[in-house]
Amino acid sequence: MNTIEVEIVTPERVVYRGDARIVVARGAEGDLGILPNHIPMVTPLKIAPILVKKHDGADDKIAVSGGMMEVRKDKVTILAESAELAEEIDVNRAIAAKERAERRLAESGKEDIDFKRAQMSLQRAMTRLDVAGK
Amino acid sequence: MAGGLREIKARIKSVQNTRQITKAMKMVDAAKLRRAQERAEAARPYAEKMREVVMSIAAGTSGAKHPMLDSRPVKRTGYVVITSDRGLAGGYNANVLRMVSRTIAERHKSQDEYTIFVLGRKGRDFFKKRNYPISEEFVNMSDSPTFASIRNVARGAVQMFADGGIDELYLVYNKFVSAIQQEPTELRLLPLADVEKVEGTPTYDFEPSADEVLADLLPKYAETLIFSALLDAKASEHGARMTAMGNATDNATDMIERYTLFYNRARQAAITQEIAEIVGGASALE
Numbered sequence: 001m002n003t004i005e006v007e008i009v010t011p012e013r014v015v016y017r018g019d020a021r022i023v024v025a026r027g028a029e030g031d032l033g034i035l036p037n038h039i040p041m042v043t044p045l046k047i048a049p050i051l052v053k054k055h056d057g058a059d060d061k062i063a064v065s066g067g068m069m070e071v072r073k074d075k076v077t078i079l080a081e082s083a084e085l086a087e088e089i090d091v092n093r094a095i096a097a098k099e100r101a102e103r104r105l106a107e108s109g110k111e112d113i114d115f116k117r118a119q120m121s122l123q124r125a126m127t128r129l130d131v132a133g134k
Numbered sequence: 135m136a137g138g139l140r141e142i143k144a145r146i147k148s149v150q151n152t153r154q155i156t157k158a159m160k161m162v163d164a165a166k167l168r169r170a171q172e173r174a175e176a177a178r179p180y181a182e183k184m185r186e187v188v189m190s191i192a193a194g195t196s197g198a199k200h201p202m203l204d205s206r207p208v209k210r211t212g213y214v215v216i217t218s219d220r221g222l223a224g225g226y227n228a229n230v231l232r233m234v235s236r237t238i239a240e241r242h243k244s245q246d247e248y249t250i251f252v253l254g255r256k257g258r259d260f261f262k263k264r265n266y267p268i269s270e271e272f273v274n275m276s277d278s279p280t281f282a283s284i285r286n287v288a289r290g291a292v293q294m295f296a297d298g299g300i301d302e303l304y305l306v307y308n309k310f311v312s313a314i315q316q317e318p319t320e321l322r323l324l325p326l327a328d329v330e331k332v333e334g335t336p337t338y339d340f341e342p343s344a345d346e347v348l349a350d351l352l353p354k355y356a357e358t359l360i361f362s363a364l365l366d367a368k369a370s371e372h373g374a375r376m377t378a379m380g381n382a383t384d385n386a387t388d389m390i391e392r393y394t395l396f397y398n399r400a401r402q403a404a405i406t407q408e409i410a411e412i413v414g415g416a417s418a419l420e
Binding site: 009010011012013014027028029039040041042043044066068070077079081082 | 173176177179180181183184187191280281282285337338339340341342346347350351354358361362
């Protein structure tokens with residue numbers, strides 16, 4: 001069977017390691033589906049869930065932010081500033097962060113640095129909630 | 135003589151208390167050292183992978199350019215100095231701070247030529263007291279610092295380089311050699327000059343482009359290096375404190391031994407004198 005190894009690493013620890021049939025990630029240029037034997041590639045990642053589809057039909061979702069993906073023929077390595085598995089996510093905190101970010105977005109003008117920051121934190125919160133399945 | 139006895143006894147008691155504390159601190163730091171080493175170990179894959187990718191891009195044939203890879207004339211230098219929040223760690227902080235102030239005295243004529251990013255209260259107090267220019271400081275770090283917690287300082291330093299506020303960036307910290315040996319080390323962080331091709335890395339495709347990937351990656355790489363150094367320094371700190379407290383405990387044990395000997399001698403002398411007095415008194419009655 002054709003598999004590709006997946007590893008998700010943060011500065012603090014290795015978050016995820018497994019074998020996949022296909023890895024779906026959101027790169028700087030749009031969504032990417034990585035199959036085994038993909039051409040070697042490097043791309044920054046947007047704040048979004050990483051979907052790891054396995055052979056037994058089970059899927060793993062991992063919330064990733066500030067990441068970069070390195071692809072080799074038989075291995076995908078994702079380097080991220082933070083990454084969490086579904087069961088590690090604090091749902092209440094994510095909901096609170098989402099509401100806070102939405103409030104800031106409603107208040108601030110478009111050109112603000114705060115606006116960008118609020119947008120990023122909203123993105124992070126929504127990614128987390130998506131992965132946690134809430 | 136009886137007064138002297140009581141004094142010695144109090145001394146013994148006090149040194150015993152001190153020994154109890156230093157012994158406990160030694161054991162606590164031994165445990166923390168092990169944890170700090172594990173964390174430094176856990177952080178290694180990230181830093182190594184990062185390095186591998188950066189090197190393969192920078193050394194690749196794609197001819198990618200980035201200001202962080204090029205040396206430019208140095209008008210102002212930044213120093214990231216890692217110290218601890220708490221003392222009682224032997225020469226841990228003093229070694230690093232001495233190294234920094236000596237280097238600065240050698241290299242720079244005026245305060246406009248350098249700036250300091252300091253981590254740890256001991257370093258902050260040292261530089262503040264002596265009026266060194268501090269750009270950014272970070273105190274009250276936990277024993278197991280997270281990447282997020284030091285990101286402001288790391289990003290600040292890297293950003294200042296990118297904006298042209300400084301033209302090179304050095305990192306000064308205690309490198310962990312072993313539990314009993316730490317080495318104050320100075321490392322040039324930016325520009326990243328020592329680019330060499332790592333064997334066996336494939337030639338990558340870049341999306342959107344090599345330059346853009348590099349622009350995204352290099353600041354992160356520099357931040358990662360600072361974080362790795364911090365984890366290393368933490369391990370060094372606990373090692374240094376463990377050794378210092380071990381020595382303190384040994385010294386206290388020696389002291390207690392010596393005082394106990396004094397005490398027994400004084401007690402013996404007092405008894406002998408008393409007997410002599412009684413005998414003297416008895417013979418006077420005969």
